[in-house]
Amino acid sequence: MQTKQDVIQWLEDNRERFIAMSDDIWAHPEIRWEEYRASKLQADFLADEGFTVWSIEEMPTAFIAEYGQGQPIIGFAGEYDALPGLSQKAQPTREPVEEGGLGHGCGHNLLGVGCLAPAVVIKEWLESTGIQGTVRYYGCPAEEGGSAKAYMARAGAFDDLDVAFNFHPSSFNMAQKDSCVAIVDTRFRFHGRTSHAGGSPHLGRSALDAVELMNVGVNYLREHVTPNVRMHYVITEGGQAPNIVPDLAEVWYYLRAPQVEELQEVIVRVNKIAEGAALMTETTLEIVPGRGSVNVLNNHCLADLQYAAMDEVGAINFTEEEMSFAQRITDEYPTEMFEDSVKDLTGTYKIKEEIARKPLISQNTKVMDVGVIRTGSTDVGDMSWCVPLSMLRTACFPLAAPGHSWGNAATSGMSIGHKGMMHAAKIMALAAMDCYSDPTYVQKAREEFEKTIQKRPYKSLLQEDVAKADMKSVSSPDSLPERYPQFPFYDRNKR
Numbered sequence: 001m002q003t004k005q006d007v008i009q010w011l012e013d014n015r016e017r018f019i020a021m022s023d024d025i026w027a028h029p030e031i032r033w034e035e036y037r038a039s040k041l042q043a044d045f046l047a048d049e050g051f052t053v054w055s056i057e058e059m060p061t062a063f064i065a066e067y068g069q070g071q072p073i074i075g076f077a078g079e080y081d082a083l084p085g086l087s088q089k090a091q092p093t094r095e096p097v098e099e100g101g102l103g104h105g106c107g108h109n110l111l112g113v114g115c116l117a118p119a120v121v122i123k124e125w126l127e128s129t130g131i132q133g134t135v136r137y138y139g140c141p142a143e144e145g146g147s148a149k150a151y152m153a154r155a156g157a158f159d160d161l162d163v164a165f166n167f168h169p170s171s172f173n174m175a176q177k178d179s180c181v182a183i184v185d186t187r188f189r190f191h192g193r194t195s196h197a198g199g200s201p202h203l204g205r206s207a208l209d210a211v212e213l214m215n216v217g218v219n220y221l222r223e224h225v226t227p228n229v230r231m232h233y234v235i236t237e238g239g240q241a242p243n244i245v246p247d248l249a250e251v252w253y254y255l256r257a258p259q260v261e262e263l264q265e266v267i268v269r270v271n272k273i274a275e276g277a278a279l280m281t282e283t284t285l286e287i288v289p290g291r292g293s294v295n296v297l298n299n300h301c302l303a304d305l306q307y308a309a310m311d312e313v314g315a316i317n318f319t320e321e322e323m324s325f326a327q328r329i330t331d332e333y334p335t336e337m338f339e340d341s342v343k344d345l346t347g348t349y350k351i352k353e354e355i356a357r358k359p360l361i362s363q364n365t366k367v368m369d370v371g372v373i374r375t376g377s378t379d380v381g382d383m384s385w386c387v388p389l390s391m392l393r394t395a396c397f398p399l400a401a402p403g404h405s406w407g408n409a410a411t412s413g414m415s416i417g418h419k420g421m422m423h424a425a426k427i428m429a430l431a432a433m434d435c436y437s438d439p440t441y442v443q444k445a446r447e448e449f450e451k452t453i454q455k456r457p458y459k460s461l462l463q464e465d466v467a468k469a470d471m472k473s474v475s476s477p478d479s480l481p482e483r484y485p486q487f488p489f490y491d492r493n494k495r
Contacts, residue, residue, distance in 0.1 A: 271287060
């Protein structure tokens with residue numbers, strides 16, 4: 001195996017192996033920190049392929065697999081966690097496999113394997129050509145609400161990488177130069193005093209009143225923040241019965257903003273509103289810090305490499321049957337959702353309307369998202385401030401299906417998702433080959449990266465070590481620490 005066409009052909013010849021792995025993860029969805037089957041499946045596969053595999057201390061479903069020696073060290077970051085309530089059969093109508101069960105409504109079964117496959121083919125290529133370099137795959141758990149990469153970044157797991165690649169299932173094909181917003185999650189717990197709500201309400205101090213007053217205050221705050229700030233919440237505890245004044249109530253907030261500095265300002269303002277609600281209701285406030293991830297810093301040099309690789313790979317060849325499948329899913333959603341998606345593609349990403357109106361987009365799209373700030377969040381952001389990183393998106397979903405939906409889960413388990421996954425694997429592999437073959441690409445990517453972080457160094461948003469509380473079954477007999485040695489972490493200051 002010598003040329004890029006050889007690499008593309010190898011991935012095509014071995015596609016069924018990777019599809020089988022993706023389908024196994026899709027058929028056995030696991031929520032954050034509990035991805036024992038998925039992580040073991042991937043780690044054992046890579047060990048059998050000749051990679052050295054390490055576990056990560058206190059993160060039983062995270063691992064790192066490496067092959068080769070010397071520099072450059074190039075990493076691929078995969079994920080495999082599912083979402084609650086999105087169980088779905090691989091069909092174009094809504095029907096869960098298990099009512100209320102887990103499902104891959106964000107396509108992480110594709111994401112993980114789509115990043116694993118290029119690591120494997122690069123290993124084969126390095127071995128065949130004798131080119132010096134190291135390839136590394138990161139098995140990353142708990143992207144959905146767990147911020148695992150933030151913990152990995154804090155431990156130094158990414159510090160010796162030269163560049164990194166990541167992909168996410170999407171509805172179109174583009175190497176990204178945009179950004180995602182930073183996020184923190186916090187629980188506000190109010191403690192009051194119970195009493196009989198009918199007989200002696202004056203003796204009670206309602207914790208639920210405090211929660212409701214806080215939410216009113218935050219909703220008034222929305223007028224006085226910038227447009228890309230997002231504040232959303234659920235009440236997780238509101239009392240036991242209407243005739244008892246609640247002495248405990250809790251509201252769980254996600255706060256998002258384009259930059260860490262702005263997010264920290266929003267946090268202070270929301271905390272003050274919570275304190276005011278406690279004062280008004282004569283309750284006491286307990287602020288329970290959660291996780292946090294910073295905004296994404298996409299590397300433009302690496303994005304250009306991925307776009308060039310798209311030209312060599314070509315478009316995705318979706319069949320008429322796949323187009324019909326996607327159209328049937330589109331028809332299940334309100335028309336305005338489809339029209340909003342078309343408007344976004346034609347306005348924000350400059351995709352031609354005749355292309356944007358197709359149920360599946362097979363063409364590769366030129367990078368047109370410079371300066372765009374998407375209001376979703378990902379812990380890939382923390383990795384991107386440790387190493388030059390490029391995120392890629394490929395068409396795995398119908399255009400009308402929103403993120404975290406049954407429509408996405410349906411195509412994640414069939415040929416539409418498979419084709420998007422393998423498309424991403426080929427693009428990332430070819431971009432990585434350029435970095436191994438010509439060190440100037442790595443140098444330029446790092447120069448761009450260093451220029452940014454010198455002005456704005458990485459600041460983690462982890463408020464405290466809450467990861468342990470999320471890990472519900474760390475004593476699993478199949479957990480990775482019992483099978484693989486611990487990864488030797490590095491100090492970025494010694495790079």
